Amino acid sequence: MEQLAYILLPFKQPEMLLLVILGVFSGLWVGAIPGLSVTMAASLLISFTFSWTLNNAMSLICGVFVGGVYGGAITAILINIPGAPSAIATGFDGYPLAQKGEAGKMIGLVTTVSVFAGLVGVLVLMVAAPVVANFALKFAPRDYFLLALMGLLLIGSIGGGDPIKGVMAGAIGVLLSMVGMDPSTGEMRYTFGNVYLMAGINFITAMIGLFGVSEVLTQLRDMTQKTKKQKLDKIIPDFKTFKKYMPLALRSGLLGVWIGALPGTGGDVAALLAYDQAKRSVKNPSAPFGEGAIEGVVAPESANKGAIGGAFIPMLTLGIPGDAVTAIIIGALFIHGLKPGPMLMIETPHLFWMIVGLLTIGFIALLVIGLSSVRLFSKIIEVPKQIVMPVVVILSIIGTFAIQNSLMDVFWMIGFGVLGYFMRCYGFTTAPMVLGIILGPLLDSNYRRAMQAAGDRLGPFLIDFVVNPLTCFLVLCIVYLLVSQTQWYAKLRGRAPKTFSDDGAEVS
Amino acid sequence: MEQSKPLRKPGELGFSLLALLFGALGYYFATSMTSGELSSPSVAPKTASVIIMIMAFASFLKSLRHKAKVEANFSTITKYLFTRDVLVILALLGCYVVALPILHFPIASFLFLIVALVYLQNFKRVPMCAAIALVSVVVLVAIFNYIFKVQLP
Numbered sequence: 001m002e003q004l005a006y007i008l009l010p011f012k013q014p015e016m017l018l019l020v021i022l023g024v025f026s027g028l029w030v031g032a033i034p035g036l037s038v039t040m041a042a043s044l045l046i047s048f049t050f051s052w053t054l055n056n057a058m059s060l061i062c063g064v065f066v067g068g069v070y071g072g073a074i075t076a077i078l079i080n081i082p083g084a085p086s087a088i089a090t091g092f093d094g095y096p097l098a099q100k101g102e103a104g105k106m107i108g109l110v111t112t113v114s115v116f117a118g119l120v121g122v123l124v125l126m127v128a129a130p131v132v133a134n135f136a137l138k139f140a141p142r143d144y145f146l147l148a149l150m151g152l153l154l155i156g157s158i159g160g161g162d163p164i165k166g167v168m169a170g171a172i173g174v175l176l177s178m179v180g181m182d183p184s185t186g187e188m189r190y191t192f193g194n195v196y197l198m199a200g201i202n203f204i205t206a207m208i209g210l211f212g213v214s215e216v217l218t219q220l221r222d223m224t225q226k227t228k229k230q231k232l233d234k235i236i237p238d239f240k241t242f243k244k245y246m247p248l249a250l251r252s253g254l255l256g257v258w259i260g261a262l263p264g265t266g267g268d269v270a271a272l273l274a275y276d277q278a279k280r281s282v283k284n285p286s287a288p289f290g291e292g293a294i295e296g297v298v299a300p301e302s303a304n305k306g307a308i309g310g311a312f313i314p315m316l317t318l319g320i321p322g323d324a325v326t327a328i329i330i331g332a333l334f335i336h337g338l339k340p341g342p343m344l345m346i347e348t349p350h351l352f353w354m355i356v357g358l359l360t361i362g363f364i365a366l367l368v369i370g371l372s373s374v375r376l377f378s379k380i381i382e383v384p385k386q387i388v389m390p391v392v393v394i395l396s397i398i399g400t401f402a403i404q405n406s407l408m409d410v411f412w413m414i415g416f417g418v419l420g421y422f423m424r425c426y427g428f429t430t431a432p433m434v435l436g437i438i439l440g441p442l443l444d445s446n447y448r449r450a451m452q453a454a455g456d457r458l459g460p461f462l463i464d465f466v467v468n469p470l471t472c473f474l475v476l477c478i479v480y481l482l483v484s485q486t487q488w489y490a491k492l493r494g495r496a497p498k499t500f501s502d503d504g505a506e507v508s
Numbered sequence: 509m510e511q512s513k514p515l516r517k518p519g520e521l522g523f524s525l526l527a528l529l530f531g532a533l534g535y536y537f538a539t540s541m542t543s544g545e546l547s548s549p550s551v552a553p554k555t556a557s558v559i560i561m562i563m564a565f566a567s568f569l570k571s572l573r574h575k576a577k578v579e580a581n582f583s584t585i586t587k588y589l590f591t592r593d594v595l596v597i598l599a600l601l602g603c604y605v606v607a608l609p610i611l612h613f614p615i616a617s618f619l620f621l622i623v624a625l626v627y628l629q630n631f632k633r634v635p636m637c638a639a640i641a642l643v644s645v646v647v648l649v650a651i652f653n654y655i656f657k658v659q660l661p
Contacts, residue, residue, distance in 0.1 A: 425588070
């Protein structure tokens with residue numbers, strides 16, 4: 001009963017309620033702009049909420065977290081430029097759907113499944129936090145290495161069809177992620193004595209360039225394509241539609257909770273993995289994946305919302321942040337005199353239950369705000385691209401500059417934009433390169449730690465993969481991922497083997 | 509139904525060769541990093557470089573099998589990659605980032621927007637373009653500078 005009272009506390013306090021709603025609303029717009037991240041918004045909030053009460057500060061931060069993760073999907077669906085890394089996978093099918101005039105319907109469905117998956121994440125946080133946290137702690141470096149490898153195998157799903165070009169782009173991304181100071185030894189890699197390169201290439205900069213500027217240039221290349229009139233009826237999905245996608249949203253949401261609970265990974269990895277599992281498991285999608293499959297939007301959006309609840313699990317139970325935003329929240333807790341760690345739940349149980357209540361309000365507010373904004377969002381896509389594209393360029397520059405107030409980042413972003421444009425001209429997709437830049441450091445650092453743990457010998461390193469049940473399970477998952485991409489497996493499942501055109505498009 | 513054979517785009521072979529060169533350079537510079545052990549800092553860069561080289565070579569061979577769309581020379585490649593609109597916006601973008609530290613965000617952005625909008629509207633509706641540019645800059649500065657407290661270039 002005492003716990004229920006703590007959960008209901010934000011519902012009873014109008015001030016907290018309003019702050020969560022305000023947070024969701026502003027987070028939604030921050031998340032929708034490429035470069036402006038939830039992490040940045042949360043850090044800014046700390047600076048002006050430190051004099052507030054803890055309850056009010058947490059209300060605003062939790063609201064921004066929920067709204068920000070959702071906002072990333074809006075621009076991914078409308079203009080094929082993800083507002084945040086966790087929305088990269090959303091654009092693969094969301095944008096083709098918007099081009100068919102289905103943007104309103106899609107954003108409506110995304111809002112509904114997002115709220116559902118987000119509440120699943122909160123429920124898991126409520127009932128199973130200590131169990132999930134202990135499970136997450138069992139992950140050794142070799143398991144993180146396998147997880148990153150699993151992520152890179154998604155290139156088969158997101159590479160645009162041609163595996164050669166997909167793998168090449170992914171490997172270029174991994175190589176670019178190596179630029180800078182090696183975090184383990186302090187050795188410089190590919191810096192050529194340049195001080196700026198020591199910090200490495202920021203993956204948000206690369207993402208904005210590869211998705212934003214390259215999209216603008218690609219659109220400018222073909223100005224004959226007219227903007228599509230959006231259908232704005234039935235933007236709120238009926239129960240039948242919701243019921244149809246609920247199992248997938250539940251599966252993806254739970255995957256998101258699990259990935260989100262792993263320190264160092266977050267909504268971006270969760271969304272990509274969920275997209276891949278949807279592509280493999282959904283037998284009759286509404287359209288082929290990559291060409292406007294509704295399932296291709298539902299899965300990543302459910303996973304990144306599930307990851308919100310997941311990210312709080314290790315933070316609240318062990319004091320270990322699940323992602324960058326929860327790392328900042330830990331900072332906020334320190335500022336307010338609390339000591340995040342294993343004793344946090346014992347010494348201040350009200351905080352845990354209050355956050356559960358705040359996240360619940362956040363998702364309910366998201367449902368109302370998201371659905372009521374669908375018409376406005378859908379109208380953006382109807383603005384002629386001669387007007388939208390120059391504004392997108394300015395937004396990309398603001399977003400890139402805001403990362404670390406550096407014009408050098410802006411130059412990098414434009415460089416990535418031009419590279420992405422060339423890649424698109426020659427039938428490459430840019431997503432594998434971004435995936436490589438995101439997962440490269442996770443892969444490299446955990447491989448090396450696992451190898452060092454095995455005494456730098458290949459034999460013990462490989463034995464570790466067989467004798468540990470968790471590692472063994474992950475190895476089997478990777479084997480399955482590899483086998484399921486072969487034509488032999490496709491024949492076995494009774495599916496037509498895939499062939500690819502020169503542009504990398506799938507040909508039946 | 510038989511699929512028509514895909515055609516090679518102008519510069520496609522060159523792009524594969526550039527990727528091959530990129531991989532080779534990546535490997536070359538990785539040789540100067542600490543090596544010798546399986547957990548050395550050079551392992552991942554070398555592996556990635558080798559994968560790039562193999563894939564670039566495979567892509568080169570694949571493209572070679574296709575018939576060329578048009579004869580590849582400097583003129584056809586630049587014509588294929590840079591349409592007039594792309595070239596103009598890229599040039600404007602270059603001028604914009606150079607002007608940013610000198611003119612600062614509001615003026616530089618206004619100038620970029622008005623020129624880009626007028627150009628993309630085929631030099632028609634100039635007052636409308638000026639109004640859109642002005643309103644966009646005012647709204648962007650208000651939102652980012654005053655609401656989100658984001659520093660503008």
